[in-house]
Amino acid sequence: MTDISPDTGTGNRFDWTAPAYRERVRKRRRGETWLRIAGLVSISLAIGFLLLMLVSLATTGYKAFTQTHVTLAVKLDPEQIRSDNIAGSNWRQIMQATLAEMFPDLDTAGLREVRGILSDGAQFMVRDRVVADPSLIGTTLNITVPVSDPFDQLNKGGIDRNTPEANRRLNDAQIAAFDKLVEQGLISTPFNWALFRNADSRFPELAGLKGAFIGSIYLLLVCFAIALPVGIGAAIYLEEFAPKNRFSDLIEININNLAAVPSVVFGLLALAVFLNYFGLMRGSPLVGGLTLALMSLPTIIIATRASLKAVPPSIREAALGIGASRQQVVFHHVLPLAMPGIMTGTIIAMAQAIGETAPLLLIGMNAFITAAPSTPFESATTLPTQIFIWADSPERGFVSRTSAAILVLLAILVMLNGAAIWLRRRFERRW
C-alpha cells in the first residue's frame, strides 16, 4: 500500500487497471480467502470431533441397552429344594438339571461347555422368585434370565464366527448350543432393565447403574445443601456489604484462585483433611459432596454476584427510602429478583460437579460395591467413577456398558443444562 503514489493532480493519476495492481488485489483477496478457509476448517474440525465422539459412543453404547435373555423351564422338584431353607438349596444344581433337559443329546462333558450360557445371576433370580412365592415348588417355572456376556456378544455380533476356534472366546460346541436355542425361539433380546435396576457386578450382564445413580444423587444433595447457602452468603457479603479493604480483596483473590486449582488437588485436600484428620467414612457421598461443594463454591459465588449486580440500584434505593434496613433490602427485594440467575448458575455448577471424577478417585469412591447406598454416610460409587471402573474392566461387555453409562451421564447433563437455559429464558428480567 505504501507505494501508491499520491495524486498530484498533474494527470499522473494512479492506474487502477494496471495488471500489477490487479495482481496485488488478487493476492490480498487470496489471503483473505485462506483465512476464511482456515477458520471454516478449524470449526468443522472442532464440530467433527464432537460428532465423532457422540457417534462412537452411540455406536458402541446402544448395544448395552438390550440384553440377550434365554427362556428356561425350570422344574422345581420338591426333593431338590430344602423346605426349611429355600434360599439355601442347591440352586446351581437345579439350573444344571434344567440345562441338561434342554440339551438331551449332550453328554456330561458337552453339558459342561454349555453351562456357561446362563449368567451367574440366573440361579439367584430363580431362587428369589421361589423364595417370594413358595407355592411354586413342585411346578415348572417358566423364567427368562440373562445369558452370560460371551453369548450376549455372540448374539449381538460381537464375536465373529469365522475366526479360528482357538482365537474365539466361544468354541464350536457352545455356538452350536446357542444356535439351537435360537432355533427353538428361546432367545430374546429385550430392553436391558438391569442397567438401571442393578448395582455394580463383576458380570457385565448383571451390572447396572443404580448404585452409582443413587450415590451421585446423595453426593449432589450434600454438595447443593452446602455450596448454595454458603455461596449465596458469601456473594451477598462481597457484593452488598463488604467494605473496599484488604480483607475483601483477599477473599476475592482466593475465590478466583480456587476456581483455577486443579480438581485433583481438592482430592488431596479431602484425603488429608476429611478422611485422615476428621476420620469421615472413606468413599461416602458425604465426603465427596463436601469436596465438590468446595470446588463448586467459586462458580456459585461468581454467578450469584453477577445476578445481584444485575438488579438495578433503583430497587435498593426505593426500599431504603421507605425505611427498610440494609439486610431487609437484600433479603426482601434484591435476592428474590436475583434468584433465577442464582439458580441458573447453581444448576451449571451442579452439572460440572456431577461429571467430576478425579477428586472422587482419591477419596475412594471407585470401590467395587454391589449394593446401592441407603444413606450418604456409607461407601458408594457415582456415575463418573462407575464409568471409570467399567472402562478399566477387561470384559468385552463392559465396553458397551461404559459407553451406555456415558450416554446416560450426558443425557443427565443435557437435562440439567436445558433446565438452566429454560430458567434463564423464563425468568430473566432485563431492566
Added chain:
Amino acid sequence: MTSLAFLILFAAVIVGYLLNRQAAAQIRAGGIRLHSLDGFHGLYSALLIGLPGLIVILAWLMFQGPIVDRSVMASLPPGVLDGLDAGAVALTLTEIKSIARGQVFGTPAEWKVAAAELLKARNASASMALVVVVALMSVALLVFARSRVSAEFRARHGAERIIFGLMIFCSTVAIFTTIGIVLSLVFESIKFFRMVPITEFLFGTRWEPQIAIRADQVAGQGAFGMIPVLLGSVVIMMIALVVAVPIGLFSAIYLNEFASPRTRNIVKPVLEVLAGVPTIVYGFFAILVIAPFLRSTAASAGFEISPNTALAAGICMAIMLIPFISSFTDDALSAVPRSLSDGSLALGATRGETMLKVLFPAAIPGIVGGILLAVSRAIGETMIVVMAAGIIAKLTINPLDTVTTVTVQIVTLLIGDTEFNNPKTLAAFALGMLLFVVTLCINILAIRIVRKYRELYD
C-alpha cells in the same frame, strides 16, 4: 441418636421463634411501641438457639469418632501393641470396630472383644451426652432469648448482627479452603521430604515409586525424582497446545470477523457443549477411538507405537481445550475497540488484513493470557491422562512414546492405598504441591496479563 439431637434442636428453634414472636405481639397488644417487629424477636431467638446447637452437633460428629477411638486404644491392655508400626495399629483399630459392628471373623483375641465392647459403650454414652448437651443448651438459650423480649430490646439489630457474622463466615470459607489445601500439602510434603531428600525429588531423573510396603516384599528400592514425571506433563501439554491453539484461534477469528450472526449463534453453543463434556468422557474416547486409530495408522505406516502413546492423550486434551481457547480469543478480539477496526477498514484494508494486522496484534495479550490458562488446565487435567496416558515414567520427549504425568502419578499412588507412613503415598502430596505451585504461578501470570490488557482499552 444424632437425628434425635437434630430433632430436639429443630423443635427448640421453632418453639423459640413462636414464643418470642408471641411475647412481642403481646407487648404490642398492650399498646406499647416496640423497637423491632415481632418477627425479628422470633428470628433473634431462633438464630440464638439454632446456631450454637448446630455448631455443637457438627463438632461432636466430627470429633466423637477419633476421640473415642483414641481413648479405646489407650485403654488396651499394656503390651498388646508393642512392636507394631502405625499401619498395624490402625488395622487393629479397624478390627475392633468391625467386631463392635457385629462382624466377627474367626475367633478374635479376648482383649479385642473387650475393646469392642468398650468402644460400643463409649460411643453410646457419647451420643447420649450429645443429646443431653443439646437439649440443655437449647432450653437455656430459649429461656435467655425469651427473657430479653421487651419494648426497648433491639431484636432486629441482634438478628442482623448474627446474620452478618454468618455471611462473613461464608465468605471466609474460600480462604479456609485455600489454607486447608496449602497446609495439608505442606505437612504431608514435609513428612515426605524427611524420608526422601528434597534435592532428589526436584532434580532426580528416575521415578520408580514401587517400593516395598512390607519388609518381606520383593520390590525395588524406589526412586523419587520428579523430572521425568513433570516432563511427561509438559509433553502432553505441548501436544495439546500444538493441536488446540491453531484450531481455537482460527475458529475464533472466523466467528468474530467472518461468520454471519446465524452461524455464530449455532457454532458458539456447539463449542460450549464441547467444553461441558466431563473429562472422563474424553478419556474414554481416547482409549476407545483415538489410541486404536493412531495404532493402526502407525502399523500401516510400518512402525509400532506404544498403546498408551502421549499423542492420544494429547489430542484428546486438545479437543477439550479448543472451546476454552476459542472463547478466550473471541472475548479478547471483541474487547478491541471498534474504532481500531473501523479505521483500518476505512483505509481500504480487507477484513482479513484488518483482523491479522490490527485486531489480532491488539488482542495478543488477552489471547496469551487465555493460552496460559489453557496451559495450567492441561497440566492439572487428570481423567484424560489417567485413562489414556501410561504410568511408567520415561525421560523422553517423543510424542509416540508412553509418558506419565504428575496427575496420573498422584492418582495411581493414592488409589486403594492410603497408609500415610510410607514415601509412596506421601510422594503424591509432594507432587500435588508441585502441581499446585505450578498452576498457581501460571494462573497468576495469566490473570495479570489479561487484567493489564483490559486496562489498556477500558
